[in-house]
Amino acid sequence: xxxxxxxxxxxxxxxxxxxxxxxxxxxxxxxxxxxxxxxxxxxxxxxxxxxxxxxxxxxxxxxxxxxxxxxxxxxxxxxxxxxxxxxxxxxxxxxxxxxxxxxxxxxxxxxxxxxxxxxxxxxxxxxxxx
Amino acid sequence: xxxxxxxxxxxxxxxxxxxxxxxxxxxxxxxxxxxxxxxxxxxxxxxxxxxxxxxxxxxxxxxxxxxxxxxxxxxxxxxxxxxxxxxxxxxxxxxxxxxxxxxxxxxxxxxxxxxxxxxxxxxxxxxxxxxxxxxxxxxxxxxxxxxxxxxxxxxxxxxxxxxxxxxxxxxxxxxxxxxxxxxxxxxxxxxxxxxxxxxxxxxxxxxxxxxxxxxxxxxxxxxxxxxxxxxxxxxxxxxxxxxxxxxxxxxxxxxxxxxxxxxxxxxxxxxxxxxxxxxxxxxxxxxxxxxxxxxxxxxxxxxxxxxxxxxxxxxxxxxxxxxxxxxxxxxxxxxxxxxxxxxxxxxxxxxxxxxxxxxxxxxxxxxxxxxxxxxxxxxxxxxxxxxxxxxxxxxxxxxxxxxxxxxxxxxxxxxxxxxxxxxxxxxxxxxxxxxxxxxxxxxxxxxxxxxxxxxxxxxxxxxxxxxxxxxxxxxxxxxxxxxxxxxxxxxxxxxxxxxxxxxxxxxxxxxxxxxxxxxxxxxxxxxxxxxxxxxxxxxxxxxxxxxxxxxxxxxxxxxxxxxxxxxxxxxxxxxxxxxxxxxxxxxxxx
Numbered sequence: 001x002x003x004x005x006x007x008x009x010x011x012x013x014x015x016x017x018x019x020x021x022x023x024x025x026x027x028x029x030x031x032x033x034x035x036x037x038x039x040x041x042x043x044x045x046x047x048x049x050x051x052x053x054x055x056x057x058x059x060x061x062x063x064x065x066x067x068x069x070x071x072x073x074x075x076x077x078x079x080x081x082x083x084x085x086x087x088x089x090x091x092x093x094x095x096x097x098x099x100x101x102x103x104x105x106x107x108x109x110x111x112x113x114x115x116x117x118x119x120x121x122x123x124x125x126x127x128x129x130x
Numbered sequence: 131x132x133x134x135x136x137x138x139x140x141x142x143x144x145x146x147x148x149x150x151x152x153x154x155x156x157x158x159x160x161x162x163x164x165x166x167x168x169x170x171x172x173x174x175x176x177x178x179x180x181x182x183x184x185x186x187x188x189x190x191x192x193x194x195x196x197x198x199x200x201x202x203x204x205x206x207x208x209x210x211x212x213x214x215x216x217x218x219x220x221x222x223x224x225x226x227x228x229x230x231x232x233x234x235x236x237x238x239x240x241x242x243x244x245x246x247x248x249x250x251x252x253x254x255x256x257x258x259x260x261x262x263x264x265x266x267x268x269x270x271x272x273x274x275x276x277x278x279x280x281x282x283x284x285x286x287x288x289x290x291x292x293x294x295x296x297x298x299x300x301x302x303x304x305x306x307x308x309x310x311x312x313x314x315x316x317x318x319x320x321x322x323x324x325x326x327x328x329x330x331x332x333x334x335x336x337x338x339x340x341x342x343x344x345x346x347x348x349x350x351x352x353x354x355x356x357x358x359x360x361x362x363x364x365x366x367x368x369x370x371x372x373x374x375x376x377x378x379x380x381x382x383x384x385x386x387x388x389x390x391x392x393x394x395x396x397x398x399x400x401x402x403x404x405x406x407x408x409x410x411x412x413x414x415x416x417x418x419x420x421x422x423x424x425x426x427x428x429x430x431x432x433x434x435x436x437x438x439x440x441x442x443x444x445x446x447x448x449x450x451x452x453x454x455x456x457x458x459x460x461x462x463x464x465x466x467x468x469x470x471x472x473x474x475x476x477x478x479x480x481x482x483x484x485x486x487x488x489x490x491x492x493x494x495x496x497x498x499x500x501x502x503x504x505x506x507x508x509x510x511x512x513x514x515x516x517x518x519x520x521x522x523x524x525x526x527x528x529x530x531x532x533x534x535x536x537x538x539x540x541x542x543x544x545x546x547x548x549x550x551x552x553x554x555x556x557x558x559x560x561x562x563x564x565x566x567x568x569x570x571x572x573x574x575x576x577x578x579x580x581x582x583x584x585x586x587x588x589x590x591x592x593x594x595x596x597x598x599x600x601x602x603x604x605x606x607x608x609x610x611x612x613x614x615x616x617x618x619x620x621x622x623x624x625x626x627x628x629x630x631x632x633x634x635x636x637x638x639x640x641x642x643x644x645x646x647x648x649x650x651x652x653x654x655x656x657x658x659x660x661x662x663x664x665x666x667x668x669x670x671x672x673x674x675x676x677x678x679x680x681x682x683x684x685x686x687x688x689x690x691x692x693x694x695x696x697x698x699x700x701x702x703x704x705x706x707x708x709x710x711x712x713x714x715x716x717x718x719x720x
Contacts (some may be wrong), residue, residue, distance in 0.1 A: 034353060
């Protein structure tokens with residue numbers, strides 16, 4: 001987990017430096033704010049990983065000498081099939097189209113999106129395909 | 131389904147089919163990263179062909195002075211949609227949606243992406259967005275016609291009214307969110323789903339580059355999405371964010387857009403750098419030269435690329451010239467490191483010039499020239515002289531064609547056997563490459579000269595007296611060669627579909643984990659994973675005598691000149707060997 005943390009922290013530190021330099025050279029607001037955002041994007045997850053990396057045992061994937069037996073156990077849960085991403089995607093497209101053609105397409109979109117939400121919850125509770 | 135890595139799990143038969151829907155329902159409901167990756171690849175290639183046809187029409191229009199093949203208005207729509215389709219719907223999604231979706235979990239030794247349903251949602255947002263963007267042509271006023279950069283105030287409701295531009299905005303929003311979700315997925319997969327022993331510094335360079343690309347996506351695309359929402363508000367809600375009349379600042383659009391736009395160029399380039407690195411190492415039969423240098427160079431390029439956005443705005447008079455010029459020059463350093471390492475990887479290797487290798491070497495040449503002209507443009511005096519001329523058009527086509535098409539086709543030919551279990555035909559592939567390589571120079575070198583002669587970009591006509599006809603006609607001829615090249619590749623895929631030749635698990639004798647499973651891989655990817663003790667686990671397993679650099683000159687399993695008709699002798703799926711004492715990592719349970 002340490003390498004992951006260092007990569008993100010490096011990105012945060014780099015953008016912090018660039019952000020400060022840019023601000024004092026230009027006093028231009030929009031670019032400075034965007035660089036500040038990029039800095040936080042490095043520091044938030046990077047800090048989280050760094051905090052954890054000091055408090056956990058190295059995972060098998062962080063150990064150069066790990067054998068496959070070290071990784072035995074449940075990896076994760078993966079759904080095999082699900083129609084709901086498709087329904088949600090089409091719903092999102094309909095909601096997007098309401099920015100062009102008016103609110104009526106958003107109605108279709110919210111029906112599809114709401115349906116997809118219920119569908120995913122049911123699917124997850126039933127557990128059949130999870 | 132739960133994936134148990136239990137050593138006692140009985141290994142399933144090699145070609146066990148996934149139990150689930152078939153036919154169209156499979157493509158609609160699958161959350162398998164391989165199915166989604168294929169969907170992405172096919173869809174993005176369709177958009178690539180559409181955008182390519184638009185380019186053919188534009189080049190034909192420009193072949194003669196005062197040509198009237200298309201109207202000014204249609205020409206504006208064509209160059210806008212050509213750029214938008216190529217950049218938003220082909221070059222990015224082909225890399226991080228298509229190839230990365232398919233390959234990153236395999237290279238990590240993972241059963242799937244970290245969030246499979248989110249991954250499927252990404253694809254449907256992308257397809258929905260792409261369809262909406264192209265549908266702009268069906269509206270009364272036509273598709274968006276303000277260029278792929280959509281500069282304010284040209285893009286406001288007065289200058290470009292109609293549904294087409296609005297559909298373009300919606301499409302960018304949808305595909306932008308699709309990219310963000312894919313970025314999250316790729317980062318989570320590389321952070322959390324690597325196989326035991328696969329430390330970060332053993333990941334293949336392709337996966338490293340995709341991880342860095344994912345981080346770049348997370349920095350850049352939210353800015354684009356917010357800019358699009360502001361643009362829509364300006365067009366419909368009466369806000370004046372980008373119009374001077376209401377107290378807004380038009381150049382703010384350029385700041386927001388290029389803060390996305392320049393990292394976007396590297397979002398479109400870094401994945402292809404990764405492909406080329408893997409291809410060069412495989413076909414040189416050597417490990418990647420300077421592996422860590424490559425990783426650090428990738429991270430440096432990504433970081434610097436987010437600090438150079440205003441070099442697109444030198445002529446606005448609002449950019450901090452010395453800062454952005456210096457930062458742009460600095461990018462040449464890590465890129466130079468990469469070139470040095472690519473050459474080092476090939477140096478004294480036993481090179482095999484199969485089609486993917488040809489495309490990879492073609493990438494090196496083309497991208498190098500594109501990069502050098504980029505260094506020229508980083509100098510404000512030169513940029514002031516050639517801004518908005520064909521010099522810039524030629525420069526970014528060289529960079530992006532070099533990466534997304536040469537690099538992309540290298541990856542497509544390289545992983546096609548893994549995608550489909552079939553070989554492509556070498557003859558057709560090589561013919562396709564040479565048409566592309568020759569056609570490329572004929573198309574774009576005249577455009578550099580035209581730019582130096584002052585031909586502006588985005589013009590539908592030029593007069594007789596300008597003297598631009600000869601070079602334009604040569605450029606159009608080159609574009610037709612590119613058309614033939616892409617057609618040959620499509621024929622190649624058609625032939626391999628109609629008359630399949632089995633690829634075997636590892637037809638190129640490649641190094642990385644994706645070549646350690648069957649072609650195409652089974653559901654949840656691996657029945658067995660070789661021990662991971664370096665960044666080349668499959669090579670180490672197949673060539674235990676050649677794990678160091680010595681002896682790499684003579685590969686033990688010579689890749690067949692003709693596509694093999696039987697499964698390759700190199701090991702892909704094999705029972706767990708008793709000597710390494712650890713069992714299956716990816717057996718399926720339940």
